[in-house]
Structure formats: structure tokens, C-alpha cells
Amino acid sequence: MRRRSNTRTWLVPTLLGSAAALGASALYAASKTRQAERRTPPVGDFITVEGVRLHYVERGQGEPLVLIHGNGTMIQDFLVSGIVDDLAERYRVIIIDRPGYGYSDRPRGLWTPRAHATLYQKALQQLGVSQAVVLGHSWGTLVAVALALQAPQLVRSLVLASGYYYPTLRADVILASPPAIPVIGDVLRYTVSPVVGRLLLPGMIKGMFAPAEVPERFDREFPTDMMLRPLQLRASAEDAAMMTPVTVELQEHYRDLTLPVVIITGADDQIADVGRQSERLHHELPDSEFIAVPGMGHMIHHLAPDDVIAAIDRAFESARGKSVLKAA
Numbered sequence: 001m002r003r004r005s006n007t008r009t010w011l012v013p014t015l016l017g018s019a020a021a022l023g024a025s026a027l028y029a030a031s032k033t034r035q036a037e038r039r040t041p042p043v044g045d046f047i048t049v050e051g052v053r054l055h056y057v058e059r060g061q062g063e064p065l066v067l068i069h070g071n072g073t074m075i076q077d078f079l080v081s082g083i084v085d086d087l088a089e090r091y092r093v094i095i096i097d098r099p100g101y102g103y104s105d106r107p108r109g110l111w112t113p114r115a116h117a118t119l120y121q122k123a124l125q126q127l128g129v130s131q132a133v134v135l136g137h138s139w140g141t142l143v144a145v146a147l148a149l150q151a152p153q154l155v156r157s158l159v160l161a162s163g164y165y166y167p168t169l170r171a172d173v174i175l176a177s178p179p180a181i182p183v184i185g186d187v188l189r190y191t192v193s194p195v196v197g198r199l200l201l202p203g204m205i206k207g208m209f210a211p212a213e214v215p216e217r218f219d220r221e222f223p224t225d226m227m228l229r230p231l232q233l234r235a236s237a238e239d240a241a242m243m244t245p246v247t248v249e250l251q252e253h254y255r256d257l258t259l260p261v262v263i264i265t266g267a268d269d270q271i272a273d274v275g276r277q278s279e280r281l282h283h284e285l286p287d288s289e290f291i292a293v294p295g296m297g298h299m300i301h302h303l304a305p306d307d308v309i310a311a312i313d314r315a316f317e318s319a320r321g322k323s324v325l326k327a328a
Helices: 002-039 075-081 083-087 113-126 139-150 171-176 184-190 192-209 216-221 224-228 230-256 275-284 305-327
Strands: 045-049 052-059 063-068 091-096 132-137 155-161 261-266 288-293
Touching: 002 224, 045 113, 052 075, 052 083, 052 113, 063 113, 063 139, 063 305, 075 083, 075 091, 075 216, 083 091, 083 305, 091 113, 113 139, 113 230, 132 139, 132 305, 139 155, 139 230, 155 305, 192 224, 224 230, 230 275, 261 275, 261 305, 275 288, 288 305
Parallel strands: 063 091, 063 132, 132 155, 155 261, 261 288
Antiparallel strands: 045 052, 052 091
């Protein structure tokens, strides 16, 4: 009896304390989410595709260019980089918040790159786009590749920036995946994860740009608080957990890509190994160009915007040249 009494003595306060801490974390997360969305309202329009409400931005006129962001980010990743202003002077630039990011919904389901690609194809069809050059950054390169494989008549050429294409063991994937676990992950992302994420995020962002410094404009303008909302944490965790398995399947089809491809990366990317990823893909794709910008890290569109813009221009030129050859 005494042992049972002693157990109650420490167990009940511990449980009550844990519940109180989780409750306080949940209130904190909810407050920060509301605050983030007040500070960063939607910047574009909305379209519903297959029951999924997507937030998108469209700038400029001309031949369509679709930009697909990576894991954890959103439309603002491209807007803050400055490349959209330049590109919109001669192209019709379309950027969609991927499901679960920014202001796009993410219903429960298996959001593989191919699932993303199917959604993108139908969204672009609704927007009146029949052909486009597509740029994907980081995780977005997988979506871009899947889109080109599934809809070769839609994608004229690809620009793949700082991509991950072949399966490897990654500790960061394991660490980032818990919020994707059903039930347990739901509790985490509405309580503990936003608090922990707020502490870890500065170091993670620094690593994304390393060895270069984080640009002052990114530091000033990018809405990092939006990355820590529960829905976006789930999307990011699910994408991280999916990253290695999906490349096992996709790598079997890279040689089916017959369109022009420009592969660009920071030569010192510390997130995706250049030799094992971008350079290897270049060797596998006969109709590809490979650009590694010295001294630059993963966020190449922020660090070397002129090089990325030039890569996009070359992709358009290659697509036009291929169209002329087909017509002849």
C-alpha cells in the first residue's frame, strides 16, 4: 500500500504538470499562428482543384513559367528572392503554394511528387496553360520531374535547382519526420513542435544558405513565422519522410525525360550533395546542362539570382529550338 501511495505522490503531479505544459504550448502555438497570418495575409488568388483549395500568384505576360517551391517554404520564397520581378518582364510567372504550405489546403492523404504533379497539371489546365517551362527548387524538383513524366505535352523544358534525386540515408529526414506520424504527430505540431521549431529555425535557415551568409532581404522579408503553423509543420514533416522513398521509384524513370533540362546548384550546397545528386542526374540525362555556382549553398535563387534567371532563359531557348526542329 505504501508503494502505491508513493507512486500516486509523484505520478499525479507529473501528469497534471505535463497536461498544463501541453495546454500552454497549444495556446502559444494557436496565438502565434493567428499572429503569423495577420502579418502575412494571402498575396494572390485561390483556385479549387479536385476539392483542394490552392493559393497562387500570377505575374507578367508571355510564355508561361511555373515555379515550384521546396520543403518548408511557400510562394514568398520566390518573391523575396527577387527573380520574379525580372522574369515577369517577359514571362507569365505562376507560383502555387504546394498543398499544406502558405494558404493552400492539404487534405489527409499520400502527397507524393506524383500526387502533386497531378494537382499541378489540373490547376494549370484551369488557368489556361497548355505548355510551360517548369522550375523546381529542392523538394520541388521532384514535383517538376514527376510533372514532366506524367504530362510531357505540358512541360516544354525543366530547370532543376538544388535538387535531391537519388535515395540516401539522411539524419535530418529522420529528425524532421515525427510531426507526420498520425495522432502523435498531431499532438506534437499543435503543442511542442512550434516551440521547438522556433528555437531551431535560425540554425536551419543558416544551414540552407551556408557557406554563404543569409541575405539581408531574406532575413527582413521572408515570413518565417508562417513555417511554424501546425498545418505547414505537418506538410513539411510528411514531405521530409517521403523524400527518400519517392526517389527510389522516380529514379527508374529519369531516362524517360526527353525534354531539355538545365540543372543548377550551389557548388557548396550543404543540404543536397552536389556530386551524388545534381551531377549524377546530369550524367544520366543526355539533353541536360549542368551549372554549379562556386561558393554558394542550397538557396541558389537567393544567392545567385542572375545565374538562375539565365538558366531559365536558356531553358526557354532550348524549348523553342526543339519546337522548331519538330516543326521542320
